[in-house]
Amino acid sequence: MNIKLESERLLYRPFELSDAEALYNMDNNPNVHKYLWQKPTLELDESIQTIKYLQKQYNENGIGRFATLLKETGEFIGWTGLKYINDHFENGHTNFYDYGYRLKEEFWNKGYATEATKAWLDYGFNHMNIKEMNAYTHKENGASNHILSKAGFQLLEEYPNNDGVIWKWWQYFFEDYKRNLKK
Structure with a gap:
């Protein structure tokens, strides 16, 4: 996969197996999983398998979550990016583009998630010609x-997952993105 993106402070690139330890260190932190499924990664091999899964998505769908690094130091701060959801249903949907991110705790509240969101929206809408993106x-x-709200996503509804946990379903259309850029 030849996609390499950057924004003001960040670099985005496909995951490599050499990222496994950094991914493990992030996903082993219970605070990172507070609003996920409360299942921090317990073994390095889980991170290796995650990266292999991501690499399979790159090959099959031409996109997936990317390792996200500080431009200045090359330090791994987490992952960001688009994913084509076709392997499960979320809120009754499948075969859609999902935007998501996960950052190491020490990089929270520094504007990196907002910066990455803007970069990925630009890439998805303007380079991949995606007409609709979702997030949950x-x-x-x-x-x-x-x-997500600040970036322009619209909250469509709240829904319970299989465990009864309430999630929010967001959507962003290309036409709305173009209109928001003109503001």
């Missing part, structure tokens, strides 16, 4: 809900 967040994840 835990109802109580105020930071992520705020970032």
Whole structure:
């Protein structure tokens, strides 16, 4: 996969197996999983398998979550990016583009998630010609809900997952994106 993106402070590139330890260190933190499924990664091999899964998505769908690094140091801060959801249903939907991110705790509240969101929206809408993007967040994840709203995503509904946890379903259309850029 030849996609390499950058924004003011960040670099985005496909995951490599050499990222496994950094991914593990992020996903082993229970705070990172507070608004996910409360299942921090327990073994390095889980991170290796995640990266292999992501690499399979790159090959099959031409996109997937990317390792996200600080431009200045090359340090791994998490992952960001688009994913084509075709392997499960979310809120009754499948075969859609999903935007998401996960950052190491020490990189929260520094504007990196907002910066990455803008970069990926630009890439998805203007380079991949995606017409509609979705995202889903835990109802109580105020930071992520705020970032998506500020970026232009519209909250469509709240829904329970299989465990009864309430999630928010977000959507952003290309036409709305173009209109928001003109503001």
